[in-house]
Amino acid sequence: MKASELRELSPDELQQKGQELIEELFNLRFQLATGQIGNVGRIAMVKRDIARVKTIAHERLLQSGRQH
Numbered sequence: 001m002k003a004s005e006l007r008e009l010s011p012d013e014l015q016q017k018g019q020e021l022i023e024e025l026f027n028l029r030f031q032l033a034t035g036q037i038g039n040v041g042r043i044a045m046v047k048r049d050i051a052r053v054k055t056i057a058h059e060r061l062l063q064s065g066r067q068h
Contacts, residue, residue, distance in 0.1 A: 001049050006056050018053040021046055
């Protein structure tokens with residue numbers, strides 16, 4: 001998912017997307033441990049998406065703090 005797409009989400013949607021990605025990462029790691037994973041590269045993509053979500057959430061927090 002692109003950062004521009006994430007920036008369009010509301011704060012609640014962004015938090016929900018982050019939770020979904022964390023759950024997906026857990027499931028991918030579980031599949032890796034049991035040898036059932038088909039695309040190992042998906043783990044890295046999900047990790048990057050989680051980092052994007054966290055970065056955008058942090059940017060918004062800093063932005064709201066400066067305005068008040």
